[in-house]
Amino acid sequence: MKLLSYFRGEAFQRGVHPPSCKHTADTPIRRLxxxxxxxVPLSQHIGKPSRPIVRVGEEVxxxxxxxxADGWLSVPQHAPATGVVEAxxxxxxxxxxxxxxxxxxxxxxxxxxxxxxTPQDIDAFPSQEIVLAVQRTGMVGLGGAAFPSHAKLTVxxxxxxxxxxxxGCECEPYLTCDHRLMVEQADExxxxxxxxxxxxxxxxxxxxxxxxxxxxxxxxxxxxPPQGDIFVEKxxxxxxxxxxxxxxxxxxxxxxxxxxxxxxxxxxVNNVGTLAALGKLLPAGRGLIERVVTITGPGVARPGxxxxxxxxxxxxxxxxxxxxxxxxxxxLGGPMMGQAVASLDVPVTKGVSGVLVxxxxxxxxxEGRRTYPCIKCGECVESCPMGLNPSMxxxxxxxxxxxxxxxxxxxxxxxxxxxxxxxxxxxxxLVQQFRVAKQILREKAAA
Amino acid sequence: xxxxVYSLLPVCAFFVYQYGLSAAASILVVTASCLLAERFFVRxxxxxxxxxxxxxxxxxxxxxxxxxxxxxxxxxxVAGVAAIALGKALFGGIGFNVFxxxxxxxxxxxxxxxxxxATYTPSFLPNRFSEFIPSTLAWPLMxxxxxxxxxxxxxxxxxxxxxxxxxxxxxxxVTPAWDLITSLAGHMAVxxxxxxxxxxxxxxxxxxxxxxxxxxxxxxxxxxxxxxxxAAFGTKYxxxxxxxxxxxxxxxxxxxxxxxATSPVTPRGMWLYGALIGVLTVVIRYxxxxxxxxxxxxxxxxxxxxxxxxITQPTxxxxxxxxxxxxxxxxxxxxxxxxxxxxxxxxxxxxxxxxKPKKK
Numbered sequence: 106m107k108l109l110s111y112f113r114g115e116a117f118q119r120g121v122h123p124p125s126c127k128h129t130a131d132t133p134i135r136r137l138x139x140x141x142x143x144x145v146p147l148s149q150h151i152g153k154p155s156r157p158i159v160r161v162g163e164e165v166x167x168x169x170x171x172x173x174a175d176g177w178l179s180v181p182q183h184a185p186a187t188g189v190v191e192a193x194x195x196x197x198x199x200x201x202x203x204x205x206x207x208x209x210x211x212x213x214x215x216x217x218x219x220x221x222x223t224p225q226d227i228d229a230f231p232s233q234e235i236v237l238a239v240q241r242t243g244m245v246g247l248g249g250a251a252f253p254s255h256a257k258l259t260v261x262x263x264x265x266x267x268x269x270x271x272x273g274c275e276c277e278p279y280l281t282c283d284h285r286l287m288v289e290q291a292d293e294x295x296x297x298x299x300x301x302x303x304x305x306x307x308x309x310x311x312x313x314x315x316x317x318x319x320x321x322x323x324x325x326x327x328x329x330p331p332q333g334d335i336f337v338e339k340x341x342x343x344x345x346x347x348x349x350x351x352x353x354x355x356x357x358x359x360x361x362x363x364x365x366x367x368x369x370x371x372x373x374v375n376n377v378g379t380l381a382a383l384g385k386l387l388p389a390g391r392g393l394i395e396r397v398v399t400i401t402g403p404g405v406a407r408p409g410x411x412x413x414x415x416x417x418x419x420x421x422x423x424x425x426x427x428x429x430x431x432x433x434x435x436x437l438g439g440p441m442m443g444q445a446v447a448s449l450d451v452p453v454t455k456g457v458s459g460v461l462v463x464x465x466x467x468x469x470x471x472e473g474r475r476t477y478p479c480i481k482c483g484e485c486v487e488s489c490p491m492g493l494n495p496s497m498x499x500x501x502x503x504x505x506x507x508x509x510x511x512x513x514x515x516x517x518x519x520x521x522x523x524x525x526x527x528x529x530x531x532x533x534x535l536v537q538q539f540r541v542a543k544q545i546l547r548e549k550a551a552a
Numbered sequence: 553x554x555x556x557v558y559s560l561l562p563v564c565a566f567f568v569y570q571y572g573l574s575a576a577a578s579i580l581v582v583t584a585s586c587l588l589a590e591r592f593f594v595r596x597x598x599x600x601x602x603x604x605x606x607x608x609x610x611x612x613x614x615x616x617x618x619x620x621x622x623x624x625x626x627x628x629x630v631a632g633v634a635a636i637a638l639g640k641a642l643f644g645g646i647g648f649n650v651f652x653x654x655x656x657x658x659x660x661x662x663x664x665x666x667x668x669x670a671t672y673t674p675s676f677l678p679n680r681f682s683e684f685i686p687s688t689l690a691w692p693l694m695x696x697x698x699x700x701x702x703x704x705x706x707x708x709x710x711x712x713x714x715x716x717x718x719x720x721x722x723x724x725x726v727t728p729a730w731d732l733i734t735s736l737a738g739h740m741a742v743x744x745x746x747x748x749x750x751x752x753x754x755x756x757x758x759x760x761x762x763x764x765x766x767x768x769x770x771x772x773x774x775x776x777x778x779x780x781x782x783a784a785f786g787t788k789y790x791x792x793x794x795x796x797x798x799x800x801x802x803x804x805x806x807x808x809x810x811x812x813a814t815s816p817v818t819p820r821g822m823w824l825y826g827a828l829i830g831v832l833t834v835v836i837r838y839x840x841x842x843x844x845x846x847x848x849x850x851x852x853x854x855x856x857x858x859x860x861x862x863i864t865q866p867t868x869x870x871x872x873x874x875x876x877x878x879x880x881x882x883x884x885x886x887x888x889x890x891x892x893x894x895x896x897x898x899x900x901x902x903x904x905x906x907x908k909p910k911k912k
Contacts, residue, residue, distance in 0.1 A: 362870045362871075363868055477646070478647035480646060482817070483817035483822075485817075486817050486819065493866070494865055494866055497817070518871075
């Protein structure tokens, strides 16, 4: 059916259409109760880890800063619940290595009300002040990348931002947290968009929504402000549309030059979750202490979209959603780009958009499938949205020719969307090999 | 790959319908020898893969379809073993082979038994379902029985049983295209109907088990080059339809050239590879001593695949002439953009009729 796509005029070239599985799209966002203990890692974002500013034994209020930003590319952390700091020690993280974390024991009768924060007249702030205020909230990209938002909203000298793109694609199967946010918090989203436009100096904002979420697009259209500089655009559903480069191609038909940021085209892309949270937090002068997480998958008894306090251990989340006994594989993020966790002790952090739970019987079919040799069918080449040759890269990875992969076959352009692994009929774990290769190249470059 | 086998079954059935018992025995023996050889090499650890991936079955069926129906069975078995041993196991099994195994097997027996492989029998003989073609049952290493004498006894002209390509090459007789497409007319010595093969190939392409670009490129380039030659020196050469539907052209384009392991993975490479095979086939057929050229053209194409891949790597996102607006662009890139209504007023809309009134 590739043939038809040439005539249809597609959003962007290649890509895949996995089954959407968005079962929780109509489940309203619900609040998760407090866990007895919270683990707040100091490194939940890209950049330098935060510096703790509390001591062991100190009492903290819900919303109080417990760690400050260490440098420009860093964000503060806030206490998710009222309680006492039990320890500042190494704890397992979802990424793998143990990281320095602040452990808070929540007081049993503590309230969900946020007790910290001074309301500020954000509308009177000039743009640099807004950026600083964004950093004070500890906001990072809530779509999954966890890149500090204030750094993204900063326009460097000489550059000019014309368009703020708001990414409401949510192309990953299963995940519905952004969908629910757009439906339920459209007004906060508009406020956040307005603030981001002022911070970057953008003249217009475009919200890109995939056409499998007509409800969200309709709600947003009704919530648009009368000024007429914010637009809602539906884009054809396709994975990985949520990647900012793909969204730009879908909306404008241009490609961001390789190795450059969307800023080079005068655009800044932000996730709807990020901007909705900013619209809520900035006027109140609070910090980011909770986020919407989609908890779903066949192994969950009560799937839904939950407002989870950051730092809640995964085991508590799974207990509450009714999953633990049957859980066999737990994936943080979406099924395409997410990573399976090795331990249920890891906390929910700022970059976690979904928790997927699969049972043994769901896994049986996958685990039974063998990996066959590459038969060079070319399906991966047809699916790679970045126009790479995953077949060749995979063969080079098997021979550990990592330098060649980076120099001649553009490994650096790969953003690990997983389309190649998804389409491979021989079940070759291509994207996993590329992750290893990229990590090795990074380490070599650092050394 | 099971689907490729399913799509080959109608073609095999048609082959059996044309030639009866001998064709059925040939298909069975060649496929069995391929499977046994595959099993042996997988077992001894020489190559990767297993019988359950159906690749050896496909090789066997295709090899049998390219051999003459009266080909001695023991030679067929040799061809099957050679196909797997020289075409596949030598390189390390499925996915690592450089040449299409079925064609390697056929090239081997063409070199080893040149007389037997050129001996075609007419199709639709009345007694085809009750009697083997005598050469089929030849003892190993013995000269096969004389098919011509057997045909003469049945009142058939041995010369009429030559394949259409050989008749054109050596007698200058061009078989009509429609007879070639259906393979049903008279007692022609031809393979299964190209029309049926095209239908089966279309099924595979629609289910995306095969890439449609390669057959289109092979047939297109062969047809085009044949057309050019026909237009330039019409009397000496047959028309392009004869080129497309005679011999193994369609079978080669649909099932042989599209073998995944031996064809390029890059989209642009597929076009180049198919075009190369098409042109080579025409050149070999017209300007060499051989009546048929598809096999060697595909083998040369296979050999050129790594080179083709190297020069046709896909252009990465954002590296080519990337700043180009496409049809899907909903917004123009004007910095002075204010509203969608203004942008719509600025950009001229395409209309088929200039004076067509605007719909309100």
